[in-house]
Amino acid sequence: MNAPVDPRFAARCRESFARQKAMTLIGARLTAVEPGATEIALPYRDDLTQQKGFVHGGIIGMIADTACGYSAFSLMPADCSLVTVEYKINILSPARGALVAKGDVVKPGRTLTVTRGEVYSEDGKHVASMQQTLMMLAGTPDTIE
Amino acid sequence: MNAPVDPRFAARCRESFARQKAMTLIGARLTAVEPGATEIALPYRDDLTQQKGFVHGGIIGMIADTACGYSAFSLMPADCSLVTVEYKINILSPARGALVAKGDVVKPGRTLTVTRGEVYSEDGKHVASMQQTLMMLAGTPDTIE
Amino acid sequence: MNAPVDPRFAARCRESFARQKAMTLIGARLTAVEPGATEIALPYRDDLTQQKGFVHGGIIGMIADTACGYSAFSLMPADCSLVTVEYKINILSPARGALVAKGDVVKPGRTLTVTRGEVYSEDGKHVASMQQTLMMLAGTPDTIE
Amino acid sequence: MNAPVDPRFAARCRESFARQKAMTLIGARLTAVEPGATEIALPYRDDLTQQKGFVHGGIIGMIADTACGYSAFSLMPADCSLVTVEYKINILSPARGALVAKGDVVKPGRTLTVTRGEVYSEDGKHVASMQQTLMMLAGTPDTIE
Numbered sequence: 001m002n003a004p005v006d007p008r009f010a011a012r013c014r015e016s017f018a019r020q021k022a023m024t025l026i027g028a029r030l031t032a033v034e035p036g037a038t039e040i041a042l043p044y045r046d047d048l049t050q051q052k053g054f055v056h057g058g059i060i061g062m063i064a065d066t067a068c069g070y071s072a073f074s075l076m077p078a079d080c081s082l083v084t085v086e087y088k089i090n091i092l093s094p095a096r097g098a099l100v101a102k103g104d105v106v107k108p109g110r111t112l113t114v115t116r117g118e119v120y121s122e123d124g125k126h127v128a129s130m131q132q133t134l135m136m137l138a139g140t141p142d143t144i145e
Numbered sequence: 146m147n148a149p150v151d152p153r154f155a156a157r158c159r160e161s162f163a164r165q166k167a168m169t170l171i172g173a174r175l176t177a178v179e180p181g182a183t184e185i186a187l188p189y190r191d192d193l194t195q196q197k198g199f200v201h202g203g204i205i206g207m208i209a210d211t212a213c214g215y216s217a218f219s220l221m222p223a224d225c226s227l228v229t230v231e232y233k234i235n236i237l238s239p240a241r242g243a244l245v246a247k248g249d250v251v252k253p254g255r256t257l258t259v260t261r262g263e264v265y266s267e268d269g270k271h272v273a274s275m276q277q278t279l280m281m282l283a284g285t286p287d288t289i290e
Numbered sequence: 291m292n293a294p295v296d297p298r299f300a301a302r303c304r305e306s307f308a309r310q311k312a313m314t315l316i317g318a319r320l321t322a323v324e325p326g327a328t329e330i331a332l333p334y335r336d337d338l339t340q341q342k343g344f345v346h347g348g349i350i351g352m353i354a355d356t357a358c359g360y361s362a363f364s365l366m367p368a369d370c371s372l373v374t375v376e377y378k379i380n381i382l383s384p385a386r387g388a389l390v391a392k393g394d395v396v397k398p399g400r401t402l403t404v405t406r407g408e409v410y411s412e413d414g415k416h417v418a419s420m421q422q423t424l425m426m427l428a429g430t431p432d433t434i435e
Numbered sequence: 436m437n438a439p440v441d442p443r444f445a446a447r448c449r450e451s452f453a454r455q456k457a458m459t460l461i462g463a464r465l466t467a468v469e470p471g472a473t474e475i476a477l478p479y480r481d482d483l484t485q486q487k488g489f490v491h492g493g494i495i496g497m498i499a500d501t502a503c504g505y506s507a508f509s510l511m512p513a514d515c516s517l518v519t520v521e522y523k524i525n526i527l528s529p530a531r532g533a534l535v536a537k538g539d540v541v542k543p544g545r546t547l548t549v550t551r552g553e554v555y556s557e558d559g560k561h562v563a564s565m566q567q568t569l570m571m572l573a574g575t576p577d578t579i580e
Contacts, residue, residue, distance in 0.1 A: 021192045022201035025170070047166045053289035056167035057229040058207025065203045084202040085547060086568055088233035088378040088421060088523055090404045092397045106419055107382045111546070112520060112570065114380045114419060129396055129404060131378060131421045133521055133568065135547065144198035230402060231423055233378055233523040233566060235549045237542045251564055252527045256401070257375060257425065259525045259564060274541055274549060276523060276566045278376055278423065280402065311482045312491035315460070337456045343579035346457035347519045348500045352493025374492045378523035434488035 002036030002105055006078040009035060013070045016142050020066065028063050030070065036105035038070040044098045054094040060101075061089050064117035064130040067103030072113040072134045073142075075105060081142040085112070087132035098122040111136060147181035147250055151223040154180060158215045161287050165211065173208050175215065181250035183215040189243045199239040205246075206234050209262035209275040212248030217258040217279045218287075220250060226287040230257070232277035243267040256281060292326035292395055296368045299325060303360045306432050310356065318353050320360065326395035328360040334388045344384040350391075350409050351379050354420040357393030358405035362424045363432075365398050371432040375402070377422035388412040401426060437471035437540055441513040444470060448505045451577050455501065463498050465505065471540035473505040479533045489529040495536075496524050499552035499565040502538030507548040507569045508577075510540060516577040520547070522567035533557040546571060 006012060010033040017023060017030040023040075026048060032039035040063045042048075042055075050056040065087050073082050100120050107114045117130035151157060155178040162168060162175040168185075171193060177184035185208045187193075187200075195201040210232050218227050245265050252259045262275035296302060300323040307313060307320040313330075316338060322329035330353045332338075332345075340346040355377055363372050390410050397404045407420035441447060445468040452458060452465040458475075461483060467474035475498045477483075477490075485491040500522050508517050535555050542549045552565035 016196045019196035020201065021194050022204055025192045047170045049166050051161045051164035051287055052226065056165065056207065056211075057232075058203065058210045059167055061206045061210065061232075062201065062203025065206065066201075081197065083239070084236050086233065086235040086521065086549075087202075087206075088231065090231040090396075090421065090423060091229050092404060094228070106380075107416060114382060114521075116419070126397060129406070129421060131380065131419060133380060142196055231376065231404075235541075235566065235568060237549060251525075252561060259376075259527060261564070271542060274551070274566060276525065276564060278525060306486045309486035310491065311484050312494055315482045337460045339456050341451045341454035341577055342516065346455065346497065346501075347522075348493065348497025349457055351496045351500065351522075352491065355493045355496065356491075371487065373529070374526050376523065376525040377492075377496075378521065380521040381519050384518070432486055 002075050002108060004035040004075055008078065009074045012078060013074050017070060023066060026059060033074055036071055036075050038067050038103045040067045040101045042099045054096050055099060057091050060091060060119050060128050063099065063101040064089055064119050064128055067101040068115035068117040068130060068132040069134060071103035071105050071115050075108045076136055079139055081137045081140045082134050083137060085133040085135050087130055089128055089130040091128050093125050093127050095121045095127045099127060147220050147253060149180040149220055153223065154219045157223065158219050161218065162215060168211060171204060178219055181216055181220050183212050183219065183248045185212045185246045187244045199241050200244060202236050205236060205264055205273050208244065208246040209234055209264050209273055212246040213260040213262040213275060213277040214279060216248035216250050216260050220253050221281055224284055226282045226285045227279050228282060230278040230280050232275055234273055234275040236273050238270050238272050240266045240272045244272060292365050292398060294325040294365055298368065299364045302368065303364050307360060313356060316349060323364055326361055326365050328357050328364065328393050330357045330391045332389045344386050345389060347381050350381060350418050353389065353391040354379055354407040354409050354418060357391040358407040358420060358422040359424060361393035361395050361405050362403040365395060366426055369429055371427045371430045372424050373427060375423040375425050377420055379418055379420040381418050383415050383417050385411045385417045389417060437510050437543060439470040439510055443513065444509045447513065448509050451508065452505060458501060461494060468509055471506055471510050473502050473538045475502045475536045477534045489531050490534060492526050495526060495554050495563050498534065498536040499524055499554050499563055502536040503550035503552040503565060503567040504569060506538035506540050506550050510543050511571055514574055516572045516575045517569050518572060520568040520570050522565055524563055524565040526563050528560050528562050530556045530562045534562060
């Protein structure tokens with residue numbers, strides 16, 4: 001449905017993700033990159049939890065935000081970078097296990113792209129739903145300036 | 146303005162926050178607890194960043210979500226727990242420094258509470274704005290079941 | 291997928307919608323009610339527009355909010371009413387024509403239900419995406435008190 | 436705090452608002468325009484209600500969206516137009532009376548502006564809170580093309 005303008009889109013997403021030290025910190029991995037769709041896997045760890053032993057809602061937001069962001073980034077030209085404008089997430093169920101976040105582009109755009117994300121637990125439970133807006137910065141490297 | 150129903154509200158918030166291992170992981174501290182208002186400080190660390198060296202938007206969401214959550218929790222009775230229903234965050238500026246997140250109750254309620262959060266960088270820049278909904282679970286311990 | 295607990299769910303939704311005078315004002319009609327899914331049609335009218343002649347974003351929000359709300363209401367017991375807790379909508383394209391709003395339940399719940407809505411124009415353009423939270427009020431009539 | 440770049444900002448907002456036929460339909464008036472802040476008044480009318488006789492949540496969203504939009508528009512150059520990217524609104528209380536919506540700019544920007552809105556009823560009750568994102572279209576007339 002969504003045709004990537006950059007044939008290296010998957011490698012470019014993986015290289016960018018590898019530079020996200022916050023993803024390394026929490027143990028998240030980018031497990032799939034398709035044009036306009038990505039998946040991030042997060043193994044369960046005790047140090048990712050909130051006060052009741054569930055995975056912290058902010059951690060759930062982190063992987064959904066990132067999955068959504070790379071779904072948009074996969075459709076972008078090679079020489080641009082992307083910033084999150086905003087996101088909204090509903091936490092649907094508490095989670096105490098490994099998670100997978102799936103990001104999908106709803107509407108790609110020259111300036112703004114809208115995406116959605118779903119987070120599921122390993123037992124198939126629907127954990128969270130996100131709706132997100134991103135802005136493309138043309139001619140801006142996706143690296144540390 | 147908001148009168149706490151539990152005189153131990155501040156200690157209860159601090160004890161709950163101390164059980165949030167995800168906050169320990171990222172190095173966040175609960176630096177202020179007033180009735181209906183809290184502050185969380187997050188020192189800058191390289192391992193909290195995204196691909197361009199800025200603090201990850203999901204990390205910004207984590208501390209705003211948590212500051213907002215404890216602003217609501219401070220007004221709750223002693224024997225309840227609280228879950229995040231949803232939050233929406235706008236990232237206003239990229240941040241490459243220490244952050245502080247402030248959470249404030251907009252409308253306390255028996256079942257639902259609405260809060261807002263602001264994140265600032267140490268140089269005073271406005272980094273993010275959140276609007277959040279939480280649900281009180283009456284008679285439910287705020288600990289691992 | 292979603293089984294209605296009230297066999298009269300469709301009639302109940304239509305009766306409730308008919309009491310929404312704001313829907314009459316803008317000319318919206320409830321054109322489909324399935325368990326957990328509804329559709330609202332809005333013919334184009336000049337008096338629904340904003341300053342540039344497009345359908346007002348708030349009008350788009352109104353029909354999406356209502357379609358989402360009735361998708362949740364269709365799964366509720368007969369003796370309850372429902373309030374919108376919050377919604378978030380992205381306007382994806384300006385629209386200058388008839389619209390249809392589709393609402394779908396993402397996660398039904400005893401207290402809270404999460405839904406999503408899409409708005410399309412008659413030429414098939416994707417006009418808006420919504421994510422919404424509703425709260426069920428048990429034992430509360432869905433009529434003017 | 437916010438300095439308008441267009442000295443005719445107030446007249447420009449009023450002229451634009453007057454072209455919003457949807458605001459005429461519901462009886463809303465732009466009652467105040469300051470740099471980065473506006474107010475819209477909505478008298479109560481029976482035809483603005485939902486099934487329980489309260490003002491329809493979508494109507495509340497319409498006036499908050501519009502108040503927020505003009506708070507951003509007041510700070511824009513004369514030759515631009517503005518589109519709503521997205522908004523999120525929490526309905527805090529049911530309302531059965533006249534309403535006022537106040538919009539305020541949180542962060543003005545060259546491309547994107549973030550605003551917040553509050554809706555109050557005539558008896559002072561806090562009815563709704565909004566957070567909104569808008570995009571400026573430079574060199575684009577704010578009129579029907």
